[in-house]
Amino acid sequence: MxxxxxxxxxxxxxxxxxxxxxxxxxxxxxxxxxxxxxxxxxxxxxxxxxxxxxxxxxxxxxxxxxxxxxxxxxxxxxxxxxxxxxxxxxxxxxxxxxxxxxxxxxxxxxxxxxxxxxxxxxxxxxxxxxxxxxxxxxxxxxxxxxxxxxxxxxxxxxxxxxxxxxxxxxxxxxxxxxxxxxxxxxxxxxxxxxxxxxGNFTAFYVPKLSFQDSEIPLFLVISFLSALMSILFFFLLEFFSFFRIRYRKLWGKISFIFGFLVGLLIYIYPEIAGVGYSSVTKLFQNGFSPDRALEVFISKFLAVVLSFGSGVFGGLLAPSIFMGSFLGYFIGDFSQFDPRVFALVGSAAFLSGISRAPFRSTLIIVELTHNYQLVIPTLLTSVLTNYFIGSFNETSLLKRALLHRGVKIDELLKSRLRSLNVKEFIKPVKPVYETSHISYVLKRFLNDEVRYLPVVKSPKDRTLVGIVSVRDLELAAIEEQTNLYVKEIMTPEPFVLTLNSPPEEILKVVALFEVGQIPVVDSSERYVGMFDVNKFLKKIIIQTNF
Structure with missing residues (x-):
């Protein structure tokens, strides 16, 4: 059964x-x-x-x-x-x-x-x-x-x-x-x-390409520009979203005007119509001059922004690949190398910047084009694009990790986080000492129903020196070492929060450490209490949704 x-x-x-x-x-x-x-x-x-x-x-x-x-x-x-x-x-x-x-x-x-x-x-x-x-x-x-x-x-x-x-x-x-x-x-x-x-066909045709180590510096340029354009793209979408709410009574007329502008762009540059994979194929056949490639990139960028900004439904994957390939081709023309390599790398970089998913972006490009020999540069530029975006906004790097914990990052949440502080979520958990015997720690785990206990030097000196977990006791039991003290099994110098930790630091800890409690110390590194992660998550999730 x-x-x-x-x-x-x-x-x-x-x-x-x-x-x-x-x-x-x-x-x-x-x-x-x-x-x-x-x-x-x-x-x-x-x-x-x-x-x-x-x-x-x-x-x-x-x-x-x-x-x-x-x-x-x-x-x-x-x-x-x-x-x-x-x-x-x-x-x-x-x-x-x-x-x-x-x-x-x-x-x-x-x-x-x-x-x-x-x-x-x-x-x-x-x-x-x-x-x-x-x-x-x-x-x-x-x-x-x-x-x-x-x-x-x-x-x-x-x-x-x-x-x-x-x-x-x-x-x-x-x-x-x-x-x-x-x-x-x-x-x-x-x-x-x-x-x-x-049929079993690639989305667009790309010849077998290869890269050289000397091309890597230009890949960095593509990553940086893809990050900048991705940030600009989402800034414009947020602007139009605000604009749409403010002028919602006139939005029918405004969307009509946007449609006219997009139609005009397509009339001037017919390559940008629809999904555009046929134009991407033509690009990889060297069917565009570098100047024309730049013009097509700019027109596609504007058309996509106006389309999504107006509320037209559709996906961003194909437009991202299109824009990245034309931008990469234009940049690649400044070198003595094959610009088509940079077009392929650019498509992955731009897709990564829009989707914030570097591994998926790399695999999509590789699978769509069957150019497995370019896995290294596409993965490198995809990851670097996300890094550059994170340099402008660090929480964007934690966006998906927080989402998996039930937290959706948006401007409303960020504004509400500014009023929160660590003190609101401190749970008074009595520490153990370096000299405590593990039998005492075992009793504490059973009675207090916790998985982690803070470790301080002594009853008089509350300087945090480590943290001991249920797993530490399990390892000691497996090795049949029962006559041990906390100092011998604890994890020294654990990650901590301070009483003045900013909201961004709290979010980082919550995203990267899947634990229920985190030690909190004061400016002198003396133990204060345990930060209750579940209480924090409950409050910000409720605030975000209501």
């Missing part, structure tokens, strides 16, 4: 979810193709119709979203991660289906957006519906929701490894056999179905 349950949970259910993910990706492609056929009937392949029709596409999205009471905020990967990691589901079915339909319509009519956000949400919606119908227990729900999201992404982009890593790196934040087996099964099944019906 136990074996059958394992087969059911690890193989059969993930297979069914993978089938749902595979066919959802096929449906998505068909809807995009149908929308493109409709657009061509109107336009007759005349690009002037982008200027004429695009304002009405934007206005249509605004009107439908408003009539159906769906938030115009775009579906982001972080939103999906929050739904799974924090809320354990609760996908909005109406919004999921609406976003799928509108995104298909938008891409078919040339709006410069991508597919991954909507298809990921659809995968989550379908897997949640399946779990509810068959009454899957809640302990497995986050895993199967992640399977749905990853399988849909895998089938859409023909990138099963990147999809599995997406589930591990972004959504669940952990890895073990009980997680990785269902993820691999569902993503593999979805990819096989997609390849059966859509």
């Amino acid at each position: 136990k074996f059958l349950k394992q087969v059911l949970y690890l193989f059969i259910i993930p297979t069914i979810i993978g089938i749902l993910g595979g066919f959802s990706a096929i449906l998505f492609r068909k809807l995009i193709k149908l929308s493109n056929v409709i657009f061509n009937l109107f336009s007759g392949n005349n690009s002037i119709y982008y200027v004429i029709l695009m304002p009405f596409v934007f206005l249509f999205t605004y009107t439908v979203s408003r009539k159906l009471l769906v938030s115009p905020e775009n579906v982001t990967i972080d939103e999906i991660a929050k739904k799974i990691s924090v809320e354990k589901g609760g996908f909005n079915i109406k919004k999921g289906l609406l976003v799928l339909g509108l995104t298909s319509f938008n891409i078919g009519f040339g709006v410069p957006v991508g597919r991954e956000g909507p298809i990921a949400k659809l995968g989550g919606v379908l897997s949640e519906l399946f779990s509810k119908v068959f009454k899957i227990d809640r302990i497995h729900l986050p895993i199967y929701l992640t399977c749905g999201v990853s399988s849909a992404l895998s089938a859409t982009f023909n990138a099963p490894i990147a999809a599995v890593l997406f589930g591990i790196e972004i959504v669940l934040g952990k890895i073990n056999s009980y997680i990785i087996i269902p993820l691999v099964i569902s993503s593999s099944v979805a990819t096989l179905i997609s390849r059966k019906f859509l």
